[in-house]
Amino acid sequence: MEAKYDFVKKYREQVLQCSRCGFCQAVCPVYGATLRPSYNARGKMLILKEVMEGKIPLNDELIDTLFQCTTCASCQINCPSGVNVPDIIKQVRKDMVHIGSCHPAFKGMNEVLEKNTNIYAEDEVPDFRREKNKKAEYVFFIGCVGAYREDESTEATLDLLDRIGVKYTLVDEVCCSGVLEDVGYQLNERLAKKNIALILATGAKTVVTGCPYCSRTFNNKPQYQELKDKGVKVIHISQLLKNFDLGVKTTKKVTYHDPCDLGRHCNIYEEPRETIQKIAPSFVELPHNRVDALCCGAGGGVRGAFPKNSLAMARRRLQEAEEVGAEVVLTECNSCVHNLTNAKLRKQKFRICSTTQFINELMEAKEG
């Protein structure tokens, strides 16, 4: 009998491979914040098995469970049975959208990107007071969160790039739209083509992104293959910065939060640390770091669709910063900066910011 859903065709064996050991539960940020077994990978696999066996339908009643996952991949990394939970969940979401069952926030996101240039439907493009679309060695691609929610961080990043002499241009960028693939939809080809055309027109051979998610999208999605075909390399800013001798130091106790999109998804753990350890001799690791880092709660569309739980996950992460006595929490993802900053309690006196913003401030202070 023909499988009813694509997730069954592609991932039936993997769903059945789940041995229900619960290793995933121990590391799942959504479970950690809610203690709801159905929100964790094991719970999701049990539900999908019931769907596969025709015992329960895929419908609106499963939206909360199946759309509430940051796709942080902690479960996948820790699964002794090799179940690729994030990929299964992304396919299930596509199946649900196909049958008309989707979280309204994600449906809204898809509709927004059909008509707008960014996920927030903002009409006013932020002005970072720099020329755009010129010929340059590098393109700096900001990303929606950096442009519309963490503009201070982006301004500081651009100031830093200017200070260290990177010859870059901004472009009239639009959303990379990679997030749509995570929430049941397809990457927006119109937006992808626009970004590609803008980047190629600059003649730049390297795109530096402020957002690890954009960097993943450009590097991994077939819609952006043309960049590779034309010899354009895409890197995250942390990979660029490690090559510079910044000449500044801080005495503050600094820690680093590994963004899921940079860490577990791209295996970039050491480059950010190389930079931070040059400037912060009092660097301390968070208890869960590198591949074991706790998710900030923003990913997979969760911040938009389930903000309370998203912020609860961020608060769990910040407790670790408190435990190690950090004065500054640095990270390399504006989405993490945004969610962690929103979640920080007033009694928590540490500061959260992007590494680039912090370094820029040190350089500004040194210049007097």
Place this chain on the structure above:
Amino acid sequence: MEIEGYNMPDELYYDENHFWIKEEGDVLLMGMDDFAQKMAGEIVYVQLPEEGKELSLGKKFAKIESGKWLGKAFAPVNGELAAVNEELETNPGLINQDCYGKGWMYKIKPNDKGEINKLIHGPEAIKNWVLADIEKYKK
């Protein structure tokens, strides 16, 4: 008073950005009005700056977010931030539940209390302003 489904108490002063202001002894109490909280949707984050922060009339001093919207709180008068509603730190939804009561946001110590007279006040002024904004946001 109710204006096309929006509760806009006519004894309050209003900033054009849809914040209400009320005198409370020596300080001014400030919050989001019903029109704003309905347009914003569920509030998920309210920035609560430190007490003592200097406020300049018309200048942004805090951010507010719902799932779909990033808003700014602008100082309605010159003064100093005297207090914040700390309940909003973990329960920002109070603004949606009770925007004129438990959902109050900030207390301001004004340099010159008379500055509130520049704000929108009185039933007719409030009604005209809200009706105009209802039309504006329909588009």
